[in-house]
Amino acid sequence: MFKIVKKTELNPIEFEIYVEAPRIAQKAKAGQFVILRINEHGERIPLTVVDTDVEKGLVRLIFQVIGKSTAELATLTAGESLADLVGPLGKATDIENYGSVLLVGGGVGIAALFPIVKALKEAGNHVITVLGAKNKDLMILADECEQYSDELILMTDDGSLGQKGLVTDAMKEVFAKETIDMAWAIGPSVMMKFCTLTAEAAGVPIYVSLNPIMVDGTGMCGGCRVTVDNQIKFACVDGPEFLGAGVDWDEFVNRMGQYRNEETVANEDYEKKVTQHG
Numbered sequence: 001m002f003k004i005v006k007k008t009e010l011n012p013i014e015f016e017i018y019v020e021a022p023r024i025a026q027k028a029k030a031g032q033f034v035i036l037r038i039n040e041h042g043e044r045i046p047l048t049v050v051d052t053d054v055e056k057g058l059v060r061l062i063f064q065v066i067g068k069s070t071a072e073l074a075t076l077t078a079g080e081s082l083a084d085l086v087g088p089l090g091k092a093t094d095i096e097n098y099g100s101v102l103l104v105g106g107g108v109g110i111a112a113l114f115p116i117v118k119a120l121k122e123a124g125n126h127v128i129t130v131l132g133a134k135n136k137d138l139m140i141l142a143d144e145c146e147q148y149s150d151e152l153i154l155m156t157d158d159g160s161l162g163q164k165g166l167v168t169d170a171m172k173e174v175f176a177k178e179t180i181d182m183a184w185a186i187g188p189s190v191m192m193k194f195c196t197l198t199a200e201a202a203g204v205p206i207y208v209s210l211n212p213i214m215v216d217g218t219g220m221c222g223g224c225r226v227t228v229d230n231q232i233k234f235a236c237v238d239g240p241e242f243l244g245a246g247v248d249w250d251e252f253v254n255r256m257g258q259y260r261n262e263e264t265v266a267n268e269d270y271e272k273k274v275t276q277h278g
Contacts, residue, residue, distance in 0.1 A: 002036075002082040005058065011137050014064045014108060015074050016050075022057030024049070024087050030095060030119040031209070031241055033112075034059065034087030038076065042083065043069040044215055046236075048112035049088060050141075059085070062111035062140065090240050093207075097124040099181040102174055102204070104167050104195050105145075106132040106187025112209055113186045114141050121148040128178065129153070130170040132187070136161035167191065168198045175202040183207070185244065189253050196244030208244040210235045210252065227251055 006018040024034060028049040035044045051060040065071050076082075093116050101120050105113035110131055121127045129149040133139040134157045146152040153170045154162025163170065167187075174180065175198075183206040185195035192208040199206035215221040219237035226233050227248035233239065 002085040004076055004078050004080055004082070007076070007078050010062070010140050013066075014062065014138070014140060016060065016062045017076075018053075018058045018060050019082065019085060020057055021059045021085050021087075024059050024085065025052040025054050025057050028052050028059065028088040029092035030115040031093030031112075032088035032090050033240065034061070034085055035089060036061075036073075036082050036086075037084040038069070038072055039083045042072070044084075045069055045073065046089075046211070048115070048209075050111050050114055051118075059087075062108065064108040090236060091238070093119065093184075093241060095119045095123050100126040100128070100178060102128045102130070102171065102178075102180045102183040103149075104130045104132070104171060104183070104185040104187070106167055106185075106191045107134075107138070108140070109187030109191075109209075110139075110141050110145070113184065114145055116184055116186075117145050118148045121150075126150050128174055128180070130155065130167050130174070132156070132167035132170075132191070133161075134158070166194075168194050171195065171198045171202075175199075175204065180204045184209075184241075189249070192244060193247075193249040193253070196247070196249070200245055206244045207241045208247065209240045210242060210247070211240065226255075 003020045004017050005020055008016040010016055033046050033048045035046050037044055047061045047063055049059055050062050063070055065074050103113055103117050117129055127149045128151045129145050130153045131142055132155040139161055155165055155167050155170050156162055183199050183204050185192050185206055186209045196206055210226055215223045219234045224235040226235055228242045229246035
């Protein structure tokens with residue numbers, strides 16, 4: 001039912017797929033996500049909608065191989081179908097003309113940042129985008145983000161592309177020379193935490209997109225609970241975007257690692273099966 005019509009390997013660990021899902025394509029907005037299952041026994045995988053093609057009824061998704069389920073997803077090819085694709089889920093980004101905005105993406109989080117970059121530019125904002133990756137080979141969507149940015153700053157850990165350093169280094173440079181009205185940061189949890197601290201020091205409100213453990217995506221299971229402004233919120237229905245200043249970052253980072261051992265075992269078992277079957 002949800003056929004993959006195109007698949008591209010962006011780099012050895014990140015892949016892009018276009019999936020036939022006309023109803024989702026018609027409704028999805030920047031900041032929203034879908035949950036997919038490869039087969040009836042598969043884990044539910046939440047992925048942000050990177051882009052849509054309403055005329056062709058396609059949804060564009062980008063994912064990183066980090067465990068068993070995403071490794072299995074990476075084996076699918078064009079012409080094969082997903083068992084389930086549910087969405088659009090979550091609240092859309094509050095898009096308006098804020099003035100000057102700063103958007104910061106790290107790693108595969110750039111895929112979730114891109115639709116917000118695009119929507120904010122189309123709303124008339126002055127858009128400054130900072131993208132970070134370990135090296136040039138892992139930098140994704142730089143050309144597309146540049147298309148919708150008035151200024152694009154690239155940061156890599158090893159200096160192989162753009163400047164050598166952290167995205168927070170670039171944020172400090174921007175804040176020193178520009179008046180920023182609103183900011184967004186999407187990437188690894190630790191990165192979002194320090195982006196929040198950097199923005200707070202400059203007196204700039206910043207939204208983050210939280211990606212906790214998620215099961216049903218409709219607020220029923222409570223697996224994606226996060227503490228924001230000392231209140232329990234569900235990222236799937238109350239978010240995924242929240243103002244970073246209110247997030248209990250220590251709790252969030254700790255909860256993200258609570259199933260690490262189980263994930264490692266599942267991945268090792270999957271790799272053994274793949275090896276055994278050639």
